[in-house]
Amino acid sequence: GQQLNQSPQSMFIQEGEDVSMNCTSSSIFNTWLWYKQDPGEGPVLLIALYKAGELTSNGRLTAQFGITRKDSFLNISASIPSDVGIYFCAGQRNYGQNFVFGPGTRLSVLP
Amino acid sequence: DADVTQTPRNRITKTGKRIMLECSQTKGHDRMYWYRQDPGLGLRLIYYSFDVKDINKGEISDGYSVSRQAQAKFSLSLESAIPNQTALYFCATSDSSGLTYNEQFFGPGTRLTVL
Numbered sequence: 001g002q003q004l005n006q007s008p009q010s011m012f013i014q015e016g017e018d019v020s021m022n023c024t025s026s027s028i029f030n031t032w033l034w035y036k037q038d039p040g041e042g043p044v045l046l047i048a049l050y051k052a053g054e055l056t057s058n059g060r061l062t063a064q065f066g067i068t069r070k071d072s073f074l075n076i077s078a079s080i081p082s083d084v085g086i087y088f089c090a091g092q093r094n095y096g097q098n099f100v101f102g103p104g105t106r107l108s109v110l111p
Numbered sequence: 112d113a114d115v116t117q118t119p120r121n122r123i124t125k126t127g128k129r130i131m132l133e134c135s136q137t138k139g140h141d142r143m144y145w146y147r148q149d150p151g152l153g154l155r156l157i158y159y160s161f162d163v164k165d166i167n168k169g170e171i172s173d174g175y176s177v178s179r180q181a182q183a184k185f186s187l188s189l190e191s192a193i194p195n196q197t198a199l200y201f202c203a204t205s206d207s208s209g210l211t212y213n214e215q216f217f218g219p220g221t222r223l224t225v226l
Contacts, residue, residue: 042217101153
Protein backbone atom coordinates (compact mmCIF):
# COMPACT_ATOMS: atom_id res chain seq x y z
CA GLY A 1 0.00 0.00 0.00
CA GLN A 2 0.88 3.65 -0.05
CA GLN A 3 3.48 4.71 2.48
CA LEU A 4 4.08 8.00 4.18
CA ASN A 5 7.29 8.69 6.06
CA GLN A 6 7.59 11.26 8.82
CA SER A 7 10.78 12.81 10.08
CA PRO A 8 11.94 12.97 12.74
CA GLN A 9 10.30 10.05 14.56
CA SER A 10 10.67 11.90 17.84
CA MET A 11 12.18 15.11 19.11
CA PHE A 12 12.95 16.80 22.39
CA ILE A 13 13.07 20.58 22.39
CA GLN A 14 13.29 23.40 24.89
CA GLU A 15 10.25 25.52 25.55
CA GLY A 16 10.34 28.56 23.30
CA GLU A 17 12.19 26.86 20.45
CA ASP A 18 10.81 26.48 16.95
CA VAL A 19 10.00 23.03 15.58
CA SER A 20 10.10 21.65 12.05
CA MET A 21 8.90 18.26 10.86
CA ASN A 22 8.09 16.79 7.49
CA CYS A 23 6.13 14.11 5.72
CA THR A 24 7.25 12.48 2.49
CA SER A 25 5.86 10.01 -0.01
CA SER A 26 6.92 8.30 -3.20
CA SER A 27 3.48 9.10 -4.64
CA ILE A 28 1.81 12.37 -5.55
CA PHE A 29 -0.99 13.56 -3.27
CA ASN A 30 -3.59 16.24 -3.89
CA THR A 31 -4.50 16.83 -0.25
CA TRP A 32 -2.41 16.89 2.89
CA LEU A 33 -3.73 17.03 6.43
CA TRP A 34 -1.87 17.53 9.69
CA TYR A 35 -3.28 16.12 12.95
CA LYS A 36 -2.17 16.29 16.57
CA GLN A 37 -2.86 13.53 19.08
CA ASP A 38 -2.70 14.34 22.78
CA PRO A 39 -2.02 11.49 25.19
CA GLY A 40 -5.16 9.43 25.73
CA GLU A 41 -7.12 11.25 23.04
CA GLY A 42 -7.99 10.88 19.39
CA PRO A 43 -6.24 12.92 16.68
CA VAL A 44 -7.46 16.46 16.07
CA LEU A 45 -7.11 18.21 12.73
CA LEU A 46 -4.69 21.15 12.75
CA ILE A 47 -4.30 22.23 9.14
CA ALA A 48 -5.59 21.12 5.73
CA LEU A 49 -3.69 21.80 2.48
CA TYR A 50 -5.26 21.46 -0.96
CA LYS A 51 -2.86 23.05 -3.44
CA ALA A 52 0.81 22.56 -4.31
CA GLY A 53 2.90 25.34 -2.78
CA GLU A 54 0.11 26.35 -0.40
CA LEU A 55 1.24 27.80 2.91
CA THR A 56 -1.37 27.84 5.69
CA SER A 57 -1.16 28.98 9.29
CA ASN A 58 -3.15 28.14 12.40
CA GLY A 59 -1.85 30.26 15.26
CA ARG A 60 1.78 29.30 15.90
CA LEU A 61 1.52 26.43 13.43
CA THR A 62 2.37 26.77 9.75
CA ALA A 63 2.13 23.99 7.19
CA GLN A 64 3.19 23.86 3.56
CA PHE A 65 2.14 21.67 0.64
CA GLY A 66 5.37 20.77 -1.15
CA ILE A 67 5.67 21.87 -4.76
CA THR A 68 6.50 18.33 -5.88
CA ARG A 69 3.20 17.21 -4.25
CA LYS A 70 5.15 14.40 -2.62
CA ASP A 71 5.81 16.11 0.68
CA SER A 72 4.48 18.47 3.30
CA PHE A 73 6.00 20.37 6.19
CA LEU A 74 4.79 21.52 9.58
CA ASN A 75 6.44 24.22 11.66
CA ILE A 76 5.62 25.23 15.21
CA SER A 77 6.99 28.52 16.45
CA ALA A 78 7.83 29.36 20.07
CA SER A 79 6.88 25.95 21.44
CA ILE A 80 5.00 25.66 24.73
CA PRO A 81 4.39 22.64 26.99
CA SER A 82 0.92 21.96 25.57
CA ASP A 83 2.49 21.32 22.16
CA VAL A 84 3.53 17.90 23.49
CA GLY A 85 1.95 15.06 21.55
CA ILE A 86 2.16 13.06 18.37
CA TYR A 87 1.83 14.88 15.04
CA PHE A 88 0.47 12.89 12.12
CA CYS A 89 0.37 13.76 8.47
CA ALA A 90 -2.27 12.24 6.21
CA GLY A 91 -2.37 12.29 2.43
CA GLN A 92 -5.11 11.74 -0.12
CA ARG A 93 -4.15 10.87 -3.68
CA ASN A 94 -7.42 11.70 -5.36
CA TYR A 95 -10.72 13.21 -4.30
CA GLY A 96 -12.95 10.65 -2.64
CA GLN A 97 -10.16 8.26 -1.82
CA ASN A 98 -9.33 7.40 1.75
CA PHE A 99 -6.45 9.04 3.52
CA VAL A 100 -3.14 7.37 4.29
CA PHE A 101 -1.57 8.31 7.63
CA GLY A 102 2.10 8.66 8.44
CA PRO A 103 3.62 6.96 11.52
CA GLY A 104 3.78 10.24 13.44
CA THR A 105 6.37 12.51 15.02
CA ARG A 106 6.40 12.47 18.80
CA LEU A 107 7.20 15.89 20.25
CA SER A 108 8.40 16.48 23.80
CA VAL A 109 8.86 20.00 25.17
CA LEU A 110 11.26 20.49 28.05
CA PRO A 111 10.61 23.38 30.44
CA ASP B 112 -20.76 16.15 25.58
CA ALA B 113 -18.32 14.62 23.12
CA ASP B 114 -19.44 14.52 19.48
CA VAL B 115 -17.89 11.10 18.83
CA THR B 116 -18.00 8.57 21.64
CA GLN B 117 -16.54 5.10 21.86
CA THR B 118 -17.36 2.28 24.25
CA PRO B 119 -15.68 0.69 26.01
CA ARG B 120 -12.61 2.89 26.52
CA ASN B 121 -10.55 -0.05 27.70
CA ARG B 122 -11.06 -3.78 27.29
CA ILE B 123 -9.01 -6.82 28.20
CA THR B 124 -10.10 -10.11 26.72
CA LYS B 125 -8.83 -13.58 25.97
CA THR B 126 -7.89 -15.24 22.70
CA GLY B 127 -10.91 -16.64 20.90
CA LYS B 128 -13.48 -14.35 22.49
CA ARG B 129 -15.92 -12.26 20.45
CA ILE B 130 -15.58 -8.56 21.05
CA MET B 131 -17.68 -5.61 19.90
CA LEU B 132 -16.56 -2.01 19.97
CA GLU B 133 -19.21 0.67 19.65
CA CYS B 134 -19.05 4.13 18.15
CA SER B 135 -21.74 6.80 18.31
CA GLN B 136 -21.77 10.31 16.90
CA THR B 137 -23.99 13.35 17.33
CA LYS B 138 -22.43 15.34 14.49
CA GLY B 139 -24.95 14.23 11.88
CA HIS B 140 -22.15 13.06 9.60
CA ASP B 141 -22.85 10.46 6.93
CA ARG B 142 -19.40 8.86 6.81
CA MET B 143 -17.85 6.77 9.57
CA TYR B 144 -14.53 4.95 9.84
CA TRP B 145 -12.70 2.48 12.04
CA TYR B 146 -8.91 2.76 12.40
CA ARG B 147 -6.33 0.81 14.27
CA GLN B 148 -3.25 2.45 15.80
CA ASP B 149 -0.08 0.56 16.61
CA PRO B 150 3.14 2.16 17.89
CA GLY B 151 5.27 3.40 14.99
CA LEU B 152 2.67 2.52 12.36
CA GLY B 153 0.27 5.42 12.53
CA LEU B 154 -3.40 4.89 11.79
CA ARG B 155 -4.53 2.11 9.48
CA LEU B 156 -8.03 1.92 8.07
CA ILE B 157 -10.02 -1.21 8.91
CA TYR B 158 -13.49 -0.49 7.50
CA TYR B 159 -15.48 2.53 6.43
CA SER B 160 -19.08 3.37 5.68
CA PHE B 161 -20.46 6.20 3.58
CA ASP B 162 -24.07 5.70 4.64
CA VAL B 163 -26.38 3.35 6.50
CA LYS B 164 -25.90 -0.23 5.28
CA ASP B 165 -22.89 0.81 3.15
CA ILE B 166 -19.77 -1.15 4.16
CA ASN B 167 -16.31 -0.99 2.57
CA LYS B 168 -13.10 -2.78 3.43
CA GLY B 169 -10.07 -0.77 4.34
CA GLU B 170 -6.40 -1.62 4.37
CA ILE B 171 -6.54 -4.26 7.13
CA SER B 172 -10.06 -5.73 7.30
CA ASP B 173 -9.14 -9.40 7.84
CA GLY B 174 -10.34 -10.65 11.22
CA TYR B 175 -12.81 -7.78 11.65
CA SER B 176 -16.41 -7.07 10.71
CA VAL B 177 -18.58 -3.98 11.05
CA SER B 178 -22.22 -3.00 11.18
CA ARG B 179 -23.86 0.35 10.28
CA GLN B 180 -27.51 -0.01 11.21
CA ALA B 181 -28.07 3.68 11.86
CA GLN B 182 -26.38 6.84 10.66
CA ALA B 183 -25.14 7.67 14.14
CA LYS B 184 -23.73 4.25 15.02
CA PHE B 185 -20.93 2.14 13.61
CA SER B 186 -19.79 -0.97 15.46
CA LEU B 187 -16.63 -3.01 15.00
CA SER B 188 -16.51 -6.72 15.84
CA LEU B 189 -13.68 -9.14 16.37
CA GLU B 190 -15.31 -12.54 15.89
CA SER B 191 -12.45 -14.46 17.47
CA ALA B 192 -9.88 -12.17 19.02
CA ILE B 193 -6.18 -12.94 18.70
CA PRO B 194 -3.21 -11.33 20.50
CA ASN B 195 -1.95 -9.39 17.46
CA GLN B 196 -5.24 -7.48 17.49
CA THR B 197 -4.06 -5.79 20.66
CA ALA B 198 -4.06 -2.11 19.71
CA LEU B 199 -5.71 1.27 20.10
CA TYR B 200 -8.88 1.53 18.00
CA PHE B 201 -10.33 4.81 16.79
CA CYS B 202 -13.67 5.64 15.26
CA ALA B 203 -13.93 8.72 13.05
CA THR B 204 -16.65 10.58 11.18
CA SER B 205 -16.75 13.00 8.27
CA ASP B 206 -19.34 14.95 6.36
CA SER B 207 -19.36 14.37 2.60
CA SER B 208 -20.96 17.75 1.95
CA GLY B 209 -19.80 21.24 2.76
CA LEU B 210 -16.41 22.87 3.00
CA THR B 211 -14.99 20.48 5.60
CA TYR B 212 -15.64 17.29 3.66
CA ASN B 213 -12.06 16.14 4.15
CA GLU B 214 -11.95 16.64 7.89
CA GLN B 215 -12.31 13.52 9.98
CA PHE B 216 -13.37 13.85 13.61
CA PHE B 217 -11.97 11.16 15.85
CA GLY B 218 -13.35 9.56 18.98
CA PRO B 219 -11.23 9.16 22.12
CA GLY B 220 -10.20 5.61 21.28
CA THR B 221 -10.62 2.12 22.72
CA ARG B 222 -7.59 0.35 24.10
CA LEU B 223 -7.99 -3.37 23.46
CA THR B 224 -5.73 -6.02 24.92
CA VAL B 225 -6.04 -9.64 23.82
CA LEU B 226 -4.32 -12.10 26.11
